[in-house]
Amino acid sequence: MISPLGMWSTEPEISEFKRKKAMRLVILGGPGAGKGTQAQWLCLYLRVPLIPTGDLLRKAIASTTDSPSQSDTLTVLGHQARQYVEKGELVPDTLMIEFMRQRLVQPDVSEGWLLEGFPRTAFQAEELDFQLEDLEQRLDWAIYLQVPESVLRERSLGRSRFDDQPDIIQHRIALFQERTLPILEYYSHRQRLLTINGNQSPEQVQQEILQKLKG
Numbered sequence: 001m002i003s004p005l006g007m008w009s010t011e012p013e014i015s016e017f018k019r020k021k022a023m024r025l026v027i028l029g030g031p032g033a034g035k036g037t038q039a040q041w042l043c044l045y046l047r048v049p050l051i052p053t054g055d056l057l058r059k060a061i062a063s064t065t066d067s068p069s070q071s072d073t074l075t076v077l078g079h080q081a082r083q084y085v086e087k088g089e090l091v092p093d094t095l096m097i098e099f100m101r102q103r104l105v106q107p108d109v110s111e112g113w114l115l116e117g118f119p120r121t122a123f124q125a126e127e128l129d130f131q132l133e134d135l136e137q138r139l140d141w142a143i144y145l146q147v148p149e150s151v152l153r154e155r156s157l158g159r160s161r162f163d164d165q166p167d168i169i170q171h172r173i174a175l176f177q178e179r180t181l182p183i184l185e186y187y188s189h190r191q192r193l194l195t196i197n198g199n200q201s202p203e204q205v206q207q208e209i210l211q212k213l214k215g
């Protein structure tokens with residue numbers, strides 16, 4: 001099988017992962033760290049569904065303008081989250097935690113998942129563990145893509161998302177350092193942190209993740 005990034009991977013490797021058990025992973029990194037790229041590939045490779053909170057929020061926000069009067073869950077979330085996402089602020093923990101609580105009990109994610117963009121605060125990380133305890137599940141690994149701040153800024157400026165304007169990016173990077181970096185200690189203390197050098201080509205990052213997952 002050829003992975004989306006064009007690298008060879010073999011069926012025996014996949015089944016080796018599948019035989020073990022369902023994988024539950026989170027991917028962490030600053031804005032522009034490459035979480036989206038690696039998460040998509042990893043989900044195909046491990047055959048687990050992706051739960052990308054940033055994308056889901058942007059979709060929810062778009063649905064508020066596509067169909068402003070609708071009152072489905074996604075549109076309601078969009079209305080509540082819009083003011084924060086547009087400014088590069090974090091959506092309040094309570095909102096995100098409730099959203100994840102509803103998402104993680106859906107049948108399509110009972111056999112593993114990869115979370116991208118959640119948790120983003122130490123409080124969210126703790127709450128995730130509580131939710132998993134209730135579901136009698138456990139997080140396997142938190143994968144941290146480590147990238148220098150200057151590279152994060154450069155990469156984010158190269159994108160054209162509505163929340164990727166220079167001053168908003170700077171704010172998101174600062175929030176990442178202040179609110180998300182403390183999560184690393186939370187996971188490292190629990191021996192669940194895999195730190196990956198994210199400042200190399202996507203293929204090299206992919207290889208390093210695989211190596212470290214295999215232990």
Ligand code: ADP
Pocket residue numbers: 029030031032053054055057084085086088089090091092093096116117118119120121124163172
């Ligand atoms: P990036 O990781 O590149 O900053 P994302 O697409 O993951 O971008 O997130 C975009 C925005 O969505 C964030 O700036 C924030 O406003 C909001 N967001 C996403 N996930 C969360 C979360 N877990 N908690 C709070 N806000 C979030």
